[in-house]
Amino acid sequence: MNYGLIIGGCLSICAGILHLLIIVKGAKLYEFFGAGEKLVRLSDKGSWIPGIITFLIASVLISWGLYAFSGAGLMVELPYLKLVIQIIATVYLLRGLVILPFYIYNKSKVNWFVVWSSALSFLFGMFYFTGFIAMR
Numbered sequence: 001m002n003y004g005l006i007i008g009g010c011l012s013i014c015a016g017i018l019h020l021l022i023i024v025k026g027a028k029l030y031e032f033f034g035a036g037e038k039l040v041r042l043s044d045k046g047s048w049i050p051g052i053i054t055f056l057i058a059s060v061l062i063s064w065g066l067y068a069f070s071g072a073g074l075m076v077e078l079p080y081l082k083l084v085i086q087i088i089a090t091v092y093l094l095r096g097l098v099i100l101p102f103y104i105y106n107k108s109k110v111n112w113f114v115v116w117s118s119a120l121s122f123l124f125g126m127f128y129f130t131g132f133i134a135m136r
Contacts, residue, residue: 002072004131005085009068011124016061023051023058030054034113064088068128071135082135089128096122 022029027044035043035050043050070078071085078084099118102110 002131002134004127004129004134005068005072006074006131008124008127008131009065009072009074011120011127012061012065012068015120015124016058016065019054019058019061023054034111034117068131071131082132085128085132085135089125089132092121092125092128094125096120096125 022033022035027040030043030050031040035054039050039053066075067078067081067084067088069075071081096118098121099110099114102114
């Protein structure tokens with residue numbers, strides 16, 4: 001049983017569902033989760049742009065979850081499985097490390113959103129990475 005990919009997949013699916021919930025709840029959740037003033041304002045005005053962007057992010061996260069489940073053997077093998085799992089792990093790990101240049105070069109850009117989203121992304125990436133290693 002590949003627990004790294006199972007946990008990583010569950011986390012990605014949950015993150016995707018959370019993004020869909022943000023679309024439904026609107027500006028207050030965009031603001032709460034640190035989406036940025038521009039997206040919050042657009043959402044508050046009823047613009048479709050934040051919803052489209054957030055839906056695309058949710059779609060990617062959910063598809064990454066499905067790839068993790070596929071890599072764990074819980075569903076049919078998806079195309080380019082090992083390569084895609086490697087790419088997902090790399091993206092999550094790099095996203096997790098984004099806090100370092102922010103902190104080194106512009107401490108004013110380090111806010112709670114950058115800190116917690118970086119930590120979670122790194123954690124997600126570690127589950128995918130350990131899951132990828134277990135696939136071999």
